[in-house]
Amino acid sequence: xxxxxxxxxxxxxxxxxxxxxxxxxxxxxxxxxxxxxxxxxxxxxxxxxxxxxxxxxxxxxxxxxxxxxxxxxxxxxxxxxxxxxxxxxxxxxxxxxxxxxxxxxxxxxxxxxxxxxxxxxxxxxxxxxxxxxxxxxxxxxxxxxxxxxxxxxxxxxx
Amino acid sequence: xxxxxxxxxxxxxxxxxxxxxxxxxxxxxxxxxxxxxxxxxxxxxxxxxxxxxxxxxxxxxxxxxxxxxxxxxxxxxxxxxxxxxxxxxxxxxxxxxxxxxxxxxxxxxxxx
Numbered sequence: 001x002x003x004x005x006x007x008x009x010x011x012x013x014x015x016x017x018x019x020x021x022x023x024x025x026x027x028x029x030x031x032x033x034x035x036x037x038x039x040x041x042x043x044x045x046x047x048x049x050x051x052x053x054x055x056x057x058x059x060x061x062x063x064x065x066x067x068x069x070x071x072x073x074x075x076x077x078x079x080x081x082x083x084x085x086x087x088x089x090x091x092x093x094x095x096x097x098x099x100x101x102x103x104x105x106x107x108x109x110x111x112x113x114x115x116x117x118x119x120x121x122x123x124x125x126x127x128x129x130x131x132x133x134x135x136x137x138x139x140x141x142x143x144x145x146x147x148x149x150x151x152x153x154x155x156x157x158x
Numbered sequence: 159x160x161x162x163x164x165x166x167x168x169x170x171x172x173x174x175x176x177x178x179x180x181x182x183x184x185x186x187x188x189x190x191x192x193x194x195x196x197x198x199x200x201x202x203x204x205x206x207x208x209x210x211x212x213x214x215x216x217x218x219x220x221x222x223x224x225x226x227x228x229x230x231x232x233x234x235x236x237x238x239x240x241x242x243x244x245x246x247x248x249x250x251x252x253x254x255x256x257x258x259x260x261x262x263x264x265x266x267x268x269x270x
Contacts, residue, residue: 004240005248013258021254031253034246127254129247 004111008128015079015117018125022046022082022115032056040066043093048073052084053093058070065102070095078115086111086131108133165235168212173197174205178214178228185218185225 011018021027025042033039033056041055050073057066068089077082078095087095098107112132120126177191180198206226209215213246214233215226 005244005247007244007251009251009255011255011258013262017258017261018254023258027257030257031250034249035253111185127251129249129251 004108005131006128008118008126010124010126012123013125014123015119015125016119018127019079028052028054036062040050041068041091046076048076053089055091066091067101068093068096074112077098081117081118082115084113086113163211165212165214165232166239167208168214171205171208173202174209175204177205177209178201181215181226182228182230185227187223191226206256208254 023032023044023046025044028042028044029039031039032042032054036059037056038059039054039056041053043053045052052071052073053068054071055066055068058064068091069082070087070089070093072087073084075081088098088101088103088107090096095109098109110133112130114128114130116128116130118126118128123145171177173195176195180186180191180194188203188206189199191206192199195202206215210217210226212232214229216229218225218227
C-alpha cells in the first residue's frame, strides 16, 4: 500500500466535536459532497466491521448523478483514529465496479482511509486524512489515456 | 497481453520505491544500489529495468560503469493524477471547517 493523499487541517473546535462530524449522519451529509453537490444519504453504522453508506449527488446542471460510497470500519480508537476501507457502491451499499458508474475503469478500489485526531491546544484539533491505495490497481491508466481520464475526473470533481 | 509500463506500476512495489529513494539522493551504479538490499543482484536488476522502462530513471555511461539518475519530471504524472482527489479532500475539510464554526456558534448560544 502506498500513501496517496494526505491532508491536514487544524480546526477551532474541541476534539469531541470534530469526532462527531464523522459519526453523526446529519453532520456527515454536510461535508461529504464536493462543492455544489448534496449528500442525500448518510447511513452510518459506526462500529468495527460496520459499513456506512454515503452518497454525493451532482447538481441538476451537471447531470444529477448520485455516487454512493461505502466505508467499512476496520479500526476505531475513540477520539484518536478512525480507519475504514472506501469503495464505490450502488444505492444498496453493494460494492460496485467503477466502470459501471461511469468512472474510469481503473478507479482505485479498497482505498484504505485513516483519519487521526489530535488536540493541539485548548479548543483546537488537528485532523489528518490519509488515503492509501494499491497503485497496481491503476497500472493500466496510461493505456486508456491519462489526459482523457483526467478530464473525466475533473468534470466529476469540479 | 503485454501491458505498457507506466509510473504507477513502477511505484506499486516497495523495493522500487526504496530504489527511487536512494537514487533521488545521488546517481548510483546498479552494484551500489543492490548493496542496499538483501535481495539478489538479479532481482534488483529487474526492478531497475522496470524503473528505467517507466522513465523514472535515466542512465549515463561513465567509463565502464552505468550510473542511474532519478527523473523527477516523470513523478509529476502521479501528482497530476492525484490532484483531483486531493482537491476533493481539501474541499471537504473546508466544508468541515464551516460546519464546526456553525456548531460552535450554536453551542455558545444555547449555553447562554
